Amino acid sequence: MSSKPSPFPKTPADTWRELRAGNARFVAGTPQHPRQDVERRASLTETQRPLVSIFGCSDSRLAAEIIFDVGLGDAFVVRNAGQVVTPSALGSLEYAVGILQVPLIIVLAHDGCGAVRAAIDSQGADAAPLPPNIAGLVDKIVPAVRKVTGGQGEAIDPAHVDSGFVGREHLRNTVAELVASSEMISDAIAAGTLAVVGANYRLLEGRVETDVVVGAV
Structure with a gap:
């Protein structure tokens, strides 16, 4: 397959369209693996201009460049x-x-998220304390657990909590917090030069599904 890049998208809408096309190729099993050759590697030694920044879960099944079928220098990826x-x-x-x-x-985000499950389990009556650094991450997901279960502070039965609902609520909370916490990001959205898309990745199908959008795409 050729690794020649397509015309570089400049707008949030064009970029999202290209990323969705790449995911469609991945789902269909016909990835192009673009921009992964020796020439591309050499062209990136002095500079980079990525298409997109992807803030995702560290889960090993969520390999951002693969599921969007992009290449070297295309995705600035942040994960935890x-x-x-x-x-x-x-x-x-x-x-x-x-x-x-x-x-x-x-x-x-994605289905079957271990961090989401840990947040749900942490609210059970017999939940063991988590190591401090893990607890610091999981505690940020607990508000989504409480929103889904309707509880305030009482123990829940983790077996009866739908992790998919919690994961979607946490995704929306994350997008909202990201925009609210960064003047730089919110100003770029207001100027029309940036959009933020919250999306869920389906492990079985390989499909990325849009959940929430802030900005114009």
């Missing part, structure tokens, strides 16, 4: 367990927007 907004994640995304001038941020 459960795609939780942290100072380091926020700073990295601001670098992508302010310095690299990406027109699109994708916040990428």
Whole structure:
């Protein structure tokens, strides 16, 4: 397959269209593996201009460049367990927007998320304490658990909580927090030079499904 790049998208809408086309190829089993040859590698030694910044979960099944069928230098990827907004994640995304001038941020969640399940399990009556660093991430997902279960502080039965509903609620919370926490990101959205898409990845189908959009795509 040729690795020649397609015309470089400049707007949030054009970029999202190209990323969705790449995911469609991945779902169909016909990826092009673009921009992964020796010439592309050499062209990136002095500079980069990624298409998109992807803020996703660290889950090994969520390989961003593969599922969107993009190449070297195309995706500025930030990952942690459960795609939780942290100072380091926020700073990295601001670098992508302010310095690299990406027109699109994708916040990428997925079904079967272990961090989401840990947040649900942490609210059970007999839940064991989590190690502090893991708890710091999981605690950011607990508000989504409470929203789905309708509880305030009482213990829940984790077996009766739908992790898919919690994951979607947490995705929306993450997008909202990302925009609210960064003046740089919110200003770029207001100027029309950036959009943020919250999306869910389906492990079995390989499909990325749009859930929430902030900005124009």
